[in-house]
Amino acid sequence: MIKLAKGRMSMWMVWSSVIFMIIQVYTTLRLPDLTSNLINNGVAKGDLPYIYHTGAWMAFYSLISVLAGIANVYTSSVASQKLGTVLRRDIYDKVMNYSNEEFDRIGTSSLITRTTNDVVQIQNVTMMFLRMMIMSPIMLVAASILAYDKSHQLTEIFLVAIPILVLVIGVAMYFAVPLFKSMQIKTDRINLIFREGLNGVRVIRAFGRDKFEQDRFKTANKDYTDNAIKVFSIMAAVFPLVTLVMSGTNVGITWFGGQLIAGQAMQVGDLVAFMTYAMQVLMSFMMLAMIFVMVPRAQASADRINQLFNEESTILDPSESQAAGKQPELSFKDVEFSYSGAEEPALSKVHFSTHSGQTVAIIGGTGSGKTTLVSLIPRFYDVDQGEITVNGQNIKNYSQHDLRDLIALTPQKAILFTGTVRDNLKYGNPKASDDDLWHALDIAQASDFVHELKGQLDGKVEQGGDNFSGGQKQRLAIARSLVKKAAIYIFDDSFSALDFKTDAKLRAALKQDSEIKKAIVVIVAQRIATVVDADKILVLEDGKMTGSGTHEELKQSNKAYQEIIESQIRKGDQ
Known part of the structure; x- marks a missing residue:
């Protein structure tokens, strides 16, 4: 993925996103400490001016945190979407330079999937990276240090909670990652069958094979759905387990923290702050683990896209024509x-x-x-x-x-592009005059029905030329070749x-x-x-x-x- 992102991302947006994320992390981590001071020095002592002063700082940090979070979402969204835009453009340019042999080998449906679905997976992980993949380890380390500063005795609870989280998420990744990878292949299959059904709809109807094709699509769709249900069921099971671990951690912190407070080894405010830091540690760890679950799917997509870029065309141009x-x-x-x-x-x-x-x-x-x-x-x-x-x-x-x-080639299957008759005729010669177009139409025996079109040369051509008969499409395709000298x-x-x-x-x-x-x-x-x-x-x-x-x-x-x-x-x- 790094190879794909290199040179295709707006570095200004990336660095802006990282800066806003750091501001958000800093202000978020300041709040528990301020809460601790508010309780210990304000509420416990009944010091109203201190409570107002600290409360104002908490409101300020909260506002900054929200604004930084919004800015981080915006910049990371722009960076990821621009990456997708450039990636789709580069894939299209690369594919257009393929010889027919590469098209035959990879397949049109797979090329469409890689340009759409696979690029979306890269975009999603890129945004996650800029939002959470950087924030999670920073939050994890910083919150752990601050929690230890509040009470090194209570941090021993992490030695139990974190290994359990590692086990839960590790098992989930073991079963989910292969399923995520196979989803892309199954998406290829659905696109292939759907595309064949759309292109061959007349043949399907003519032979009365509607039920057969519907069953064929249903089988591929069910295969994809079953795979998706398995993988998302695994992921769904992770969250209640993680919630259970986090709730258990809270219970442990409250139990042992209460004993420390009773023994005057800890203040109430510090316990509240510690609990907040503990949740930040566990949430950061969970987010980091979830990212590692999603990354393999995106990596599978990145591998498929890199395969397109690494595919060497069998048709090579000489150094000098x-x-x-x-x-x-x-x-x-x-x-x-x-x-x-x-x-x-x-x-x-x-x-x-x-x-x-x-x-x-x-x-x-x-x-x-x-x-x-x-x-x-x-x-x-x-x-x-x-x-x-x-x-x-x-x-x-x-x-x-x-x-x-x-060379001017009129292929076996007449291909017309969405637009107008004029657009299609000038495809091989953009400088052609109207006289040139009508001359080509006369030779191709197509001028009669073009004259009858509403708008004539500016008459509309539907997708694939479906508003023309087979013979008319052939004659327009022939005229297009004749316009090119x-x-x-x-x-x-x-x-x-x-x-x-x-x-x-x-x-x-x-x-x-x-x-x-x-x-x-x-x-x-x-x-x-x-x-x-x-x-x-x-x-x-x-x-x-x-x-x-x-x-x-x-x-x-x-x-x-x-x-x-x-x-x-x-x-x-x-």
Whole structure:
């Protein structure tokens, strides 16, 4: 946790919190001594002026203690909340630089939990540290010394009370700490199931699996709840036991203190002060112990967050990014790639090249490696063997930013962001004019329904683009890519939700556009009709290139391509 806090906390607020805490401790410890003097020298002697004078000082110290306590709460709250703010920002920045491999390995749900719940645990313990973790040992030591000063005989009671407290809290920590740690893992599980349920709600309803998913969530929720009940039951049992010990200590102090007073070895005021100091000692010890119970949970959260910061991305930028050539060019040279933990390569010995003005289509069955191939171009993953070049340079010679600046990618799943149509279209080119936006919408065959929107370009886009149909979302995603002036346009099965007529119009508009003619267009598709006009078609089968050529060439010579044609003719797709 110290590693996480270093450089992320407002030290001015931290030191202010510590100073206010010291003032609060000092004024709190002064009150029992003043009470003792009030009883011994004022009440016992009937000295009213002394009682008023001492009472005024007690009121003053009480006021200062309250004000210092409020200031300490405020400064510690600000320090802990600012730590949380900076921590969430740094986690987000770090995660945004992960490659797809790190996302796959850690999991989205776990990343969300670590950015929210785990950070909250760090914040809570930070505030506890500034409020109690520093105050408790100071109060414990100072109150013990002052209690000893009042009566060294009565301090022997602590030799019985404190070991009992140690035993009670030690047993509680032994059973509670592992349960606290497991709560974070169970929180991950709940978030995973809840997120899958929200994202897949249409599928769940379509298959009538509502009850199954509800039971699945109920099981994970019950597992978390049972764990939480166990740990908080243990913690709840601690407080009555501690109260019992403290009450027993009070009884012992009163019993033995009464004997000392009867023997004139102690004054009444000193006994009252001693009892107050004793409660401060025991309460400080209890608070310190409770903090040590909470710290392991926060430490588990800190370890999970540190894991994110220590995670080294598999995609590394070169020390100096190379300049790209002026002419768009793309080539794969004997490229091989395997996903982490996979037994077989996802792509093997892929070899082709293309240049500006050409359209390359990639076709093949499900799981043949089409999306994997185009994911390697912007370096979402690094190749295991071989080389990929863009504009004359190995893509590893570019920084990720410079490489992706040359590429406009429309992913398989159309992703739209909350905001307006204009915001989404300008995502890759903030300087684009309205004319540029409408031109891109015309090519993407999307201008008709955008014209009908209330506000048109300023029309609202709901979360995930849920106020648009699947085909409309795809066309807006395509338009967004076209607004970005790129050397390579990649359409990863981006025409799948379009009807044949719209598909044909869109591809024709792409071929006629003067800017796109200067670039390379890569199209991943399932339908023959989508790829038939491409300058080069790559046929993938089980991660291997089984053919390369035009539609007519492959139609005559490639068995896999012929099978795709035949299957689609039988289905009436061509």
